[in-house]
Amino acid sequence: MYSFLTTTAWTDYELIDCGNFEKLERFGDYILARPEPQAAWDKHLPESEWDRLAQAVFKREKGNAEKGQWQLRKGMAEQWFINYRYNDLKLRFRLGLSSFKHVGLFPEQDPNWQFIYDKTRALPGKPKVLNMFAYTGGASLAANAGGADVTHLDSVKQVNFWARQNMEASNLDNIRWLVEDAMKYARREVKRGNKYQGIILDPPAYGRGPDGEKWQLEEQINELIKLCADLLEPENNFFVINLYSLGFSALILDNLIRASFGKTVKNEELGELYLQDRGQRKLPLGTFFRFSSEK
Template sequence: MYSFLTTGTWPDYELLDAGNFEKLERFGQYILARPEPQAIWDPHLPASEWQRAHAAFTREKGSQERGQWKLKPSMPEQWIINYDQGDLHLKFRLGLSSFKHVGLFPEQDPNWRFIFEQTKKRRAPTPRVLNLFAYTGAATLAARAAGADVTHLDSVKQVNFWARDNMEASGIDGVRWLVEDAMKYVRREVKRGNKYQGLILDPPAYGRGPNGEKWQLEDELNEMLKLCRELLDPQDHFFLINLYSLGFSALILDNLTTAIFGVSAGQREIGEIYLHDQGQRKLPLGTFCRFAT
């Protein structure tokens, strides 16, 4: 089933506007303006509203990623926001990085709720969940809050420290932290015969492991998903993958999940994730596939 997922009502986050290759967002009490390559249309709000931003990101000349933030005096470099959806209550420490990111992808809200709900539905008394390319841990915390034994894996040590901060701010503990190359770890887990009731993947288009291991999405994803099939508990599991690579169609995930996991169209959700702004324009922010027994 082809689906479109978007963020629900969330008092501490709002996409105010998007256009002219930028987006204007509110995180808690602070408004940020930063680049967004898919917002090719005109902004909805007047320039005066964009000028209210407490921080605005400007790219370095010749760089698609790096840049610097221009801050108003009232803008801190780090702050905490709340996330409260139903029975799921988390806190996230945000910060202004030199790559325009703030440590959170708010469009993933529907997937955090999926993880929380599906973890609670597992038949295993303590479901085992593996979160690969786990970044600052929002998905990890959703699974742990639902009672899972969670392994959080990311190749960047500083990112794992950030995820720990989010865990502590949320009043959660007991997560297993790994600074590791995802492909190497998954191969070892398959050899060890380990099984998981939940698998979460959020792979980048490209990246490096802690020892320089190369990750290229189009080259590695097919093998990664075959290994994940071996790790899933065949009778009791949920699976979620997100892709952010521009031009990576949801049809690719359709083909891969059909061939590798054998799940039919009626057994899974697949499609696009987006945010809507105050003008009700839909900003596409990636593709996803998820399913559960």
């Protein structure tokens, strides 16, 4: 089933406006303006309103499409916390202003956090869950809160430390932290014969492992999904993959996953994640494919 999923009502987050390749968002008490390559339409609010509301504005460095600097108004914090709640799931995230425009959280992942929490709780015993390219750990926290034994893998040591802070702020514990190259780790786990009831993937378009290992989505995603098919238990399972790579269709994921997982794929769902602003524009923010053994 092809789906368009967006966040549920969230007290500490709101997409206020988007357009002209920017987005205006509220994270808790603070409003930020930053670049958004998908927002190809006009803004709903006038520039004067953006100028009035934004407490931090990200400006790219000249000639650099990735890095830049934040321009802060007086009273704007460089780090702060926000809360997230879904039924009995209560999480707390530390946010911060990075030189790559990110703040440590992707709010559009809310539907996947809910899926992970619900599916983990439904699995028998204490399921093993592997989260690769795990960033600051929203999915890891959701699985851990659902009762899973979680392995959180990211190639950046500082990001894992950030995720640990989120775990502690959320009153959770016992997540296993790995600073590893995802492909190398998956290959080793297959050789060891290890299995997981849940696997979560959120790979970037490109990146580097802790020892400089090259990650290129188009070149390596097929092998990684094949490895995940070997690692996932054939029953009592769930699988989630999310991609932010522009132009990488959910149908590509559909073909890759069905070819590798075969009959393991049940109750599947694929589509796009988006956020909706006050002007009712829908901002696409990634494609996903997920399935589980139970509805």
